Amino acid sequence: MTIAIHESALIRHFNTRKEVLRAWEERIGARFSPFRGYKMPDSRLYVEHPDFLDSIVDLIITNERHIFLRGPVGSGKSTLMLLALRDLPTLADRRGNKFVTGYVGMTGLYEKQMSAAIADSLRVKYRRSWESSQIVESIAQECVRRYREEKSRTALFVEDVADNQEAAFHKLRYLADLPTQEMKADHPEVLDEPIITLIMSGTAVYWNAMLSFLPQIADRTEPLDVPALDDEKAKEFIGRRIAYAKGQIDTFDLDDYGVYPFADDAVVVINTAAKGNPRDIRMLSRGCQQVAAENFRQNGNPEVNRKIAELVSDAYATILREVR
Numbered sequence: 001m002t003i004a005i006h007e008s009a010l011i012r013h014f015n016t017r018k019e020v021l022r023a024w025e026e027r028i029g030a031r032f033s034p035f036r037g038y039k040m041p042d043s044r045l046y047v048e049h050p051d052f053l054d055s056i057v058d059l060i061i062t063n064e065r066h067i068f069l070r071g072p073v074g075s076g077k078s079t080l081m082l083l084a085l086r087d088l089p090t091l092a093d094r095r096g097n098k099f100v101t102g103y104v105g106m107t108g109l110y111e112k113q114m115s116a117a118i119a120d121s122l123r124v125k126y127r128r129s130w131e132s133s134q135i136v137e138s139i140a141q142e143c144v145r146r147y148r149e150e151k152s153r154t155a156l157f158v159e160d161v162a163d164n165q166e167a168a169f170h171k172l173r174y175l176a177d178l179p180t181q182e183m184k185a186d187h188p189e190v191l192d193e194p195i196i197t198l199i200m201s202g203t204a205v206y207w208n209a210m211l212s213f214l215p216q217i218a219d220r221t222e223p224l225d226v227p228a229l230d231d232e233k234a235k236e237f238i239g240r241r242i243a244y245a246k247g248q249i250d251t252f253d254l255d256d257y258g259v260y261p262f263a264d265d266a267v268v269v270i271n272t273a274a275k276g277n278p279r280d281i282r283m284l285s286r287g288c289q290q291v292a293a294e295n296f297r298q299n300g301n302p303e304v305n306r307k308i309a310e311l312v313s314d315a316y317a318t319i320l321r322e323v324r
């Protein structure tokens, strides 16, 4: 009985809250919250870092090093990987090689799961019954074949590489080291450069661990820090989300867009508190929406002003510290 009373009170509370948020959204012409979380957001929401993306792609094309995309949780590592994945198939290196790309987004993988995930992502055939070393050998052979016969190099993206089992690394390392001496002896004319480029992601803590525990890979890998969003990009981040929620993303114009009901100085406060981290900008903006929606209910003003942004930033400071 007591439980039922509590439950209904809780439900009533959430429903009221939902209505308050909904009224604010309606007022600004949005069909849903601009600050929803998406597992796989629409690419029209991406704020691009063209120079940084070019530097990733250039490194892949010149084929000198593997890459480690380094950044805190929520800084945009996965998003950058998706953008690089989008661009690579249209490019070629100096020798005219094209790119085959593969993306391993799952983590917590054992040796065999890692091998199978790589094979799947590169569309290499294997049998379920095979040992991981057989699967990896099959991947290696197929990548070499693609290189020799189709003039295609392989770019393999591996997310949060730290979160896999140690044994899985040895498979990655084998692929990172291709071609083997044996293969070089067999085909001296073509195989004088690596044929698989690894693009890994992870936090700075893990990069440091990799330097000490896996120097064989780390020594040949370039760490690249994901850039923080500056205030202008933070504004674009919010602007795109608002336009998206209003169903107007297709006419989004970078030279002429608004962030109403956010005030420009509120965006600066949010971005400062978020340190340019997109995930944190989203969380703070959502917090601001909640406060603004409550204000709107009371006084009819939906604005997110500087004061609201400061209030929410202070309240979130502790949470963000803990999450980091």
Ligand SMILES: Nc1ncnc2c1ncn2[C@@H]1O[C@H](COP(=O)(O)OP(=O)(O)OP(=O)(O)O)[C@@H](O)[C@H]1O
Binding pocket: 037, 038, 041, 045, 046, 047, 048, 049, 071, 072, 073, 074, 075, 076, 077, 078, 079, 080, 160, 237, 278, 279
């Ligand atoms: N350049 C960007 N433009 C728009 N949204 C972005 C951008 N970068 C990241 N985001 C958004 O921020 C959130 C976190 O981004 P993402 O998942 O890419 O970060 P991550 O560094 O891979 O995080 P994790 O460490 O949790 O894997 C996502 O909601 C993503 O859509």
Ligand SMILES: [Mg+2]
Binding pocket: 077, 078, 079, 159
């Ligand atoms: Mg990620």
